[in-house]
Amino acid sequence: MTQVAPSPADDVRPAPTPADPQVEYAPLGPDSLTWQIWGTWTGMLQGLWAGSIQNMHPKLGQAVWDHSDFFGERWQRLLRSLYPISGVVFDSVAGAETGHEVRDYHRTVKGTMPDGSRYHALDPDVFYWAHATFWYGNVRLCERMGPWLTEDQKRLLFEESKAWYAQYGVSMRPVPDTYEDFLEYWDHMCRNVLRDHESVRTVLDISLLPPPPFLRFIPKSIWRKHIAERNAKFFLWLTTGFYDEPIRELMNLEWTERDERMFTLLGRVVNLVMHRMLPKRYLRHPRPRDAWDRVQGRVPMNAPLVETPTRNLPPVDERDNPMHYCPMHAARRATYPGRVDGD
Template sequence: MDRFEPDDTALAGPNAIPPDIAALVDETDAPARGFFGPDSVMWTVSRERALLFNGVATILLQLAHPQVAAGVAEHSDFEADPLGRFRRTFELVHAVIFGDIQTAVEAALTVRAIHAGVTGTRDETVGSFAVGDRYAAVDPELLLWVHATLIAQSLAAYETYVTTLSETAREAYYRDCTVFGQLFGVSAAQYPETLADFTDYFERTVTEDLAVGTRGDDLRRALFRQGRVLKPLYAILGVGPLPDPVRTAYGLPWTARRQRAFDAWTALAGTVVPSLPGRLRYVPAYRRACARIQRRERDA
């Protein structure tokens, strides 16, 4: 694959709103509802706490990309506080999804500013990525892959623990996701055209680009170490949703017994989750967003 050369002028200044974000803002007609709103499939899927059941698998998929692992290892506190980093990431993600326009834009710009400083040179060869290759968090291919893991695992978790979406709803969710990704710097043209095309891209990346080196495995160990009380759950819930090549790359065992445990868990949780009251089932950001919209539309 071509090597990305980062552009240090990607952000013109701390308060700059890039033209691509400005264009998305211009397309919105209800700022209080944000970029998506209560009627969107994005809200329907993203409000579910059950998506967090696939959170560890999402992280492992991201770190299985050697360039992502290098950036995370050298430019974050992941090894010292992996769960804290996960929490902070999803606070920003939820701000973009459920926030009003101003909140969403501020969160997107915060992420872009963080990414702009994440650059470096590889110090180990892993897969097709050699010592001396440069990496950068603003590399469009890396941004796309990180977002792809969120799309794939969110859909998988929703359809495992909540309900199956129609093909129309799945495509609508994917279209919403391309808007979400554009806010973080992925161009619309970079996304595969349809969800089926996206699935092909995802499977191709798993096969051709993912490889776990020292950095990736160290980060995986840090994640499992901090969650040592939950390690049995990590070994099932974190590993179960992974494609076989990724399990193999990490050296994570997956036996028939573990598959049976995973199947039993998903069957049980898939029965319980849809019956939970909203205060337990939905993330707080969604509930706050609904209250905000009701209040603003009542006062308008």
Template structure:
């Protein structure tokens, strides 16, 4: 396909350019995924068609690679968007409310994308810094650009940040619920296989120690998933959050904000983000 008319990813140096490849973004992803699957149609699609139970590490690795392409992939970003749409063409069925769904129905596809914006906006207050009003507007504009990369049309998403919040509140009031997948993602006793990626020696060690590692890891995942979800979304789904947990999250965020900026770039940014940032700096110097 001729790529001349392909949508372009967000600009280098923008808000997403700094945020999406930062390792702190990894801590935000579970909250975004959980909010996505709180929409019954999305939850049913993941429940019936995803391999997140049998291959969670592979599923996570592929999702992360895809997300990095949306922002840092250059000409490859649009092709990744087309690949995702091809992948979702056959995903359809009936949700928990008895409604027929298709993954590419604009309302469903847009919700999956839309959830990233409020999660980034909320979680950054703890792990990075609160956005200024201009940064928040820029983030939303850039998130719309990513939506176009994924194949969303302009009419599929609220066109401005002022339009987004009423849409978001309507979705929380009428659509989201604690679906089976939501409950599974925040459970602390769900079975999860040990990691099957990385050096063999590390995999063997993790496999042997997994019965000891998984329980605290599951509790930490739930803590971050619920805590980094916007409070109104958390309440709409019915996820409990206490003042004590809020204080713990604030302390954790303060530590993360202090340590991560001191890390060398090879530890602070994911590989594709590092490569894109280095190439951008080289072009600017040239």
């Protein structure tokens, strides 16, 4: 597997070390539990949790603050990023190496911390933390919103997360050995490493955001006056429910027994509607749905990947930036729910 080899000046060592487990991991496929439960639109309920807890890592938060226009085009960046993020898991059936693509977006993301130390997005400990929030966010979402998981299924998801992470072609050194080891790692990060940061607070404050693209029919004046503030309060409450208690304390966010009861009730409703009543195929994001369509014969195995709608592309002056996923000339492009142009 190709390994990243940045210059020594970057202070990053993603290449194998003697401590690296030299194990070849096959890409995950439709028989995996990750394929079964990940990649659905229910993940949007957890979007603020994922974005904020990632940025609580001091180096990752600083990198986002220094390099990302995330705060200038929040909706577009989020919605287009879902394609390569989910593609790391699902694109292998189309012969794509999306993990390497995602890794390469981060090659030039480096800089200096306030204390003068260096950071790089491909620092193994930084890059693994981002991955940990993806795969463990899957567990946390299932714990709170369904489908409910057994402890054995959580352990299986952890083992599958190793194969998922291996697709990036970076050092496996930070990966814990067992699920129990991972839980210790997660608790240590929450209690001792993660920090409040301007990038975290900016992610959590969505009160000034315009309507998301799928609600563009709502006039901005009505959105700002009647919806935006209520929407922001609800999603902050929702995000607080997903946080571990040490993170709530870090962020000074109150969580009462009543909040927990309301959150549990909401989780049961979401599980009933999203996982028992709605057709699974249309609950999936376009990229995972396309992968399932391939293995089920709906789409040829050699068809081009489904790419993000043009409305989600980066600003014109940023489209040549190597940090961006920017499919300008896609043969197949998602448009509206359940529709793909080019089929």
